Amino acid sequence: MSEAPSPASVPARAPATRGAAGRAPGPLAWLVRNPRRVMPAVVVQALVTALVLAVVTPLTGFEATVEANIAPLSHYTGVTPSERNDFDPALSALLDANPAMQRRVRAKALWMQTPMIVGESYAMLLALEGADQADFLARIGNRLVAGTLPAPGSDGAVVPADVARARGLALGSRFGRLVDPEDVTPGRFTVVGLVEGPARVGLVDLAYATVPDFVLARIESFQVVYARPGRKAQSDAYLHAATNAEGKKAFKVWDEAYWRARTKKMLENLPTLVNAVVGAVTAIVGLVVVLLHLIAFQARSDEFALLLALGRTRRSLAARLAAESGLAAAVALALGLALGYGFLAVWEAQVLRPRAILLRFFDPYALALSAALPLASAAAGALVLAARLRRMDPVTILQRRNA
Amino acid sequence: MSEAPVLSARALSLVYGDGARRTTAVEALDLDVARGEFVGLVGPSGSGKSSLLFLLAGLRRPTTGRVLLLGRPLDAAPDRNAALRRRHVGFVFQEPFLVPWLSLRENALVHATGPGAAARVEDLARRVGVAHLLDERPHRVSGGERQRAGLLRALANDPDLVLADEPTAFLDHPTGHAVMDVLRACVGRAALVVVTHDPEMLAGAHRVLHLRDGRLEATTAAGSPPATAAGA
Numbered sequence: 177m178s179e180a181p182s183p184a185s186v187p188a189r190a191p192a193t194r195g196a197a198g199r200a201p202g203p204l205a206w207l208v209r210n211p212r213r214v215m216p217a218v219v220v221q222a223l224v225t226a227l228v229l230a231v232v233t234p235l236t237g238f239e240a241t242v243e244a245n246i247a248p249l250s251h252y253t254g255v256t257p258s259e260r261n262d263f264d265p266a267l268s269a270l271l272d273a274n275p276a277m278q279r280r281v282r283a284k285a286l287w288m289q290t291p292m293i294v295g296e297s298y299a300m301l302l303a304l305e306g307a308d309q310a311d312f313l314a315r316i317g318n319r320l321v322a323g324t325l326p327a328p329g330s331d332g333a334v335v336p337a338d339v340a341r342a343r344g345l346a347l348g349s350r351f352g353r354l355v356d357p358e359d360v361t362p363g364r365f366t367v368v369g370l371v372e373g374p375a376r377v378g379l380v381d382l383a384y385a386t387v388p389d390f391v392l393a394r395i396e397s398f399q400v401v402y403a404r405p406g407r408k409a410q411s412d413a414y415l416h417a418a419t420n421a422e423g424k425k426a427f428k429v430w431d432e433a434y435w436r437a438r439t440k441k442m443l444e445n446l447p448t449l450v451n452a453v454v455g456a457v458t459a460i461v462g463l464v465v466v467l468l469h470l471i472a473f474q475a476r477s478d479e480f481a482l483l484l485a486l487g488r489t490r491r492s493l494a495a496r497l498a499a500e501s502g503l504a505a506a507v508a509l510a511l512g513l514a515l516g517y518g519f520l521a522v523w524e525a526q527v528l529r530p531r532a533i534l535l536r537f538f539d540p541y542a543l544a545l546s547a548a549l550p551l552a553s554a555a556a557g558a559l560v561l562a563a564r565l566r567r568m569d570p571v572t573i574l575q576r577r578n579a
Numbered sequence: 580m581s582e583a584p585v586l587s588a589r590a591l592s593l594v595y596g597d598g599a600r601r602t603t604a605v606e607a608l609d610l611d612v613a614r615g616e617f618v619g620l621v622g623p624s625g626s627g628k629s630s631l632l633f634l635l636a637g638l639r640r641p642t643t644g645r646v647l648l649l650g651r652p653l654d655a656a657p658d659r660n661a662a663l664r665r666r667h668v669g670f671v672f673q674e675p676f677l678v679p680w681l682s683l684r685e686n687a688l689v690h691a692t693g694p695g696a697a698a699r700v701e702d703l704a705r706r707v708g709v710a711h712l713l714d715e716r717p718h719r720v721s722g723g724e725r726q727r728a729g730l731l732r733a734l735a736n737d738p739d740l741v742l743a744d745e746p747t748a749f750l751d752h753p754t755g756h757a758v759m760d761v762l763r764a765c766v767g768r769a770a771l772v773v774v775t776h777d778p779e780m781l782a783g784a785h786r787v788l789h790l791r792d793g794r795l796e797a798t799t800a801a802g803s804p805p806a807t808a809a810g811a
């Protein structure tokens with residue numbers, strides 16, 4: 177662009193500033209004044225954004241349930257012998273030599289299922305001796321909200337309140353495979369208490385779970401290891417490193433890292449699938465949105481031809497178009513998120529919570545995927561329109577109408 | 580006065596298409612228009628009047644020849660003349676081409692470059708009788724009123740060269756004269772070229788160029804019949 181200095185003969189002139197034109201209508205004015213042109217693209221983008229958010233959040237947000245199951249492991253670590261069936265004196269001594277350990281207690285682990293959106297989730301029922309139960313609840317931050325702890329030797333069970341609600345269990349209800357052959361919990365239990373708190377774990381009595389000739393007796397017992405305050409990592413490291421007489425790893429350690437790795441593996445294929453589906457939807461709907469942009473562009477070709485003829489550069493017009501489609505995408509994104517989260521809030525309150533299905537409401541992954549459409553279509557729209565603009569011959573358009 | 584002409588064209592020609600569909604719209608045309616000069620351009624339909632104006636504005640790439648604006652050669656590529664055009668050329672199109680979603684005022688200022696433009700548009704609007712319509716959208720005003728809004732836009736930046744393609748075609752006689760009065764008034768500091776089929780509108784023109792088949796056929800003083808010899 178050769179903007180040579182004016183010859184002396186040309187009268188001095190104010191520099192080309194926006195000045196009075198500062199009030200020139202911007203991209204927002206275009207949006208507000210042309211609702212019928214802008215709405216189709218905005219509505220399509222908003223609806224798909226909401227849809228992706230509403231579908232992906234429950235899929236990935238169900239990790240929240242896994243989190244609740246793993247939560248207590250930040251307060252204790254489970255240990256089983258890696259070779260033998262039970263803790264012999266040597267292994268017990270090895271456990272007690274852990275300098276970071278505060279206390280260890282004998283336990284067994286049972287599971288009770290709760291329905292999920294797809295399949296089931298399992299909440300742990302920890303069998304502990306009577307004396308250890310209250311202490312365990314206090315450590316993991318759960319509290320008894322109804323009933324009592326199981327009496328020693330009884331089939332009483334303390335169950336997370338939301339799991340009980342989802343399973344239709346109340347104080348006095350019985351569950352277990354001896355009651356319902358479909359139940360994954362072995363034996364038979366009577367609900368005597370309900371707990372609430374950050375960790376989804378219930379309690380049963382260890383003495384009852386150890387009664388000989390009873391199916392529960394065959395469940396392997398393990399040790400719950402409590403670390404000294406602030407030394408959990410050190411304690412876990414000791415347990416991982418401890419070796420038995422043969423020089424092999426002495427324990428299998430059921431710590432937070434182990435469970436996290438396990439669930440991660442379980443969920444490994446989910447993002448691939450979700451990404452593929454959402455990617456395809458984004459691409460298809462993105463094409464539709466770009467098409468809508470093109471239709472709007474075509475309808476405005478006189479406007480752009482005129483502005484080019486009047487001396488606007490293609491670059492500045494392209495920037496203007498990019499700002500317009502960016503703004504439309506931002507409006508669509510805001511609208512879509514409001515819509516999506518509104519739907520999720522209602523869905524969670526009405527459907528999920530009564531079924532004890534936990535949801536990570538603001539799931540960053542779902543949020544990112546749902547934002548992909550408006551962002552991608554704004555970028556694609558800007559590029560396509562810039563290409564269109566580059567090929568546009570303003571005079572042909574003006575002359576055609578002039579003829 | 581040693582000032583270079585606002586506009587000068589040398590050996591200017593424009594050919595559309597090629598082969599059988601080849602049309603010579605402008606042929607070997609020389610033209611100088613000085614500041615303060617009002618030049619009329621007449622000729623039958625299809626004689627190349629609009630094409631010539633587009634060439635003079637640097638909006639079309641000439642097939643041969645070149646145009647100098649304020650002594651500076653225009654680039655053959657129309658895009659490269661954008662800044663010059665915006666600041667120094669006012670173009671009144673045969674059809675007004677207003678942006679439908681902008682008010683008449685916003686349309687007039689759509690390419691405004693200086694702080695004086697808004698006041699100038701207000702003043703001009705009063706003179707052509709559309710001041711009360713400045714905040715209306717184009718579809719709510721008449722064709723003639725739209726045409727006048729196009730005139731405001733052409734003059735908003737106080738251009739050095741005003742090119743008008745049938746600016747009074749859609750106007751009744753009194754309004755047409757009002758528009759011509761405004762155009763003539765800016766001749767004080769600009770050069771004016773007006774295409775028209777209505778000789779009455781060329782009252783006060785210093786020269787009238789007659790175009791036929793892209794060639795400058797004659798030059799006359801306003802109102803007088805065309806001479807037979809090629810002028811210029």
Ligand SMILES: Nc1ncnc2c1ncn2[C@@H]1O[C@H](COP(=O)(O)OP(=O)(O)OP(=O)(O)O)[C@@H](O)[C@H]1O
Pocket residue numbers: 572575578579595596602603604622623624625626627628629630631
């Ligand atoms: N874009 C184009 N492509 C091909 N030929 C064109 C184009 N524009 C104009 N022409 C031809 O060039 C010639 C001159 O056209 P132009 O529009 O300049 O005439 P005009 O004098 O302005 O006519 P009118 O008085 O009807 O407006 C005509 O023969 C026309 O058909």
Ligand SMILES: [Mg+2]
Pocket residue numbers: 578628629630673744
């Ligand atoms: Mg014409």
